[in-house]
Amino acid sequence: MAKAIEVSDLNIYYGKFHAVQDVTMTIRAKAVTAFIGPSGCGKSTFLRSLNRMHEVIPGAHVRGTVMVDGQSLYEPNVDPVEVRRRIGMVFQRPNPFPTMSIYDNVLAGNKLNAKRIKKADADVIVEKSLRGANLWNEVKDRLGKPGMGLSGGQQQRLCIARAIAVEPDVLLMDEPCSALDPISTAAVEDLIHELKQNYTIAIVTHNMQQAARVSDDTGFFNLKGAGQPGHLVEFNPTKKVFTNPEQKATEDYISGRFG
Numbered sequence: 001m002a003k004a005i006e007v008s009d010l011n012i013y014y015g016k017f018h019a020v021q022d023v024t025m026t027i028r029a030k031a032v033t034a035f036i037g038p039s040g041c042g043k044s045t046f047l048r049s050l051n052r053m054h055e056v057i058p059g060a061h062v063r064g065t066v067m068v069d070g071q072s073l074y075e076p077n078v079d080p081v082e083v084r085r086r087i088g089m090v091f092q093r094p095n096p097f098p099t100m101s102i103y104d105n106v107l108a109g110n111k112l113n114a115k116r117i118k119k120a121d122a123d124v125i126v127e128k129s130l131r132g133a134n135l136w137n138e139v140k141d142r143l144g145k146p147g148m149g150l151s152g153g154q155q156q157r158l159c160i161a162r163a164i165a166v167e168p169d170v171l172l173m174d175e176p177c178s179a180l181d182p183i184s185t186a187a188v189e190d191l192i193h194e195l196k197q198n199y200t201i202a203i204v205t206h207n208m209q210q211a212a213r214v215s216d217d218t219g220f221f222n223l224k225g226a227g228q229p230g231h232l233v234e235f236n237p238t239k240k241v242f243t244n245p246e247q248k249a250t251e252d253y254i255s256g257r258f259g
């Protein structure tokens with residue numbers, strides 16, 4: 001079930017380095033939220049803090065709160081592994097498990113999270129997830145073949161199938177199309193559009209046309225200067241950000257005057 005994420009006064013650190021400062025926003029359920037901004041402003045760091053992926057780096061920590069469905073993700077009694085199941089992630093480079101079949105790739109997350117899954121149940125999950133990722137028709141006759149044998153765009157949709165197979169509440173995507181050709185990019189963008197009917201989606205993208213095409217809300221992050229933390233300059237409906245931004249810095253960025 002799609003859930004909203006409420007972020008309040010979030011500060012993110014790598015050891016002593018303050019990477020992201022004071023972010024407050026609501027990421028709406030069943031909508032796509034894009035994060036844009038120049039390199040190094042903390043978009044990926046912020047995205048990874050939303051499912052506690054950030055803290056796998058030694059010394060990385062946050063101050064502030066991230067609430068999903070009324071529960072704070074950073075409370076001491078919350079299991080980060082469970083958080084990452086509920087809030088899935090798709091990365092820049094498609095990363096199917098190279099030795100696994102397409103079928104087993106889809107189930108990889110389920111097998112990590114559960115005990116044994118009956119074959120009949122597994123078949124249902126695989127078909128549903130591949131259909132959800134718009135990949136079923138292309139792979140249904142070769143489910144036993146390696147995931148690595150697919151094209152880059154198909155591999156990325158396989159990774160999306162793997163992410164949705166565990167039925168998360170939220171999908172985080174970190175530049176999911178940056179390694180893809182335009183046709184595969186269009187397929188993934190279409191898929192994002194369909195997935196938002198059931199999921200809350202947050203996406204980091206360098207491509208402003210992509211943010212404008214796929215997202216409902218956009219957050220523009222910026223840096224005050226080298227060595228300074230990134231911060232959220234503007235968070236508004238995408239239409240507003242791209243046609244009538246509130247902040248001059250946003251307008252400068254989207255019109256290509258810097259970044």
Ligand SMILES: Nc1ncnc2c1ncn2[C@@H]1O[C@H](COP(=O)(O)OP(=O)(O)OP(=O)(O)O)[C@@H](O)[C@H]1O
Pocket residue numbers: 014017019037038039040041042043044045046057230
């Ligand atoms: N593992 C890490 N250890 C220490 N500092 C890091 C680490 N990862 C990122 N940083 C620093 O945190 C800041 C934000 O980086 P981040 O990758 O989140 O930015 P970004 O906006 O996603 O950049 P890009 O668009 O280039 O991917 C940068 O100063 C970066 O050098």
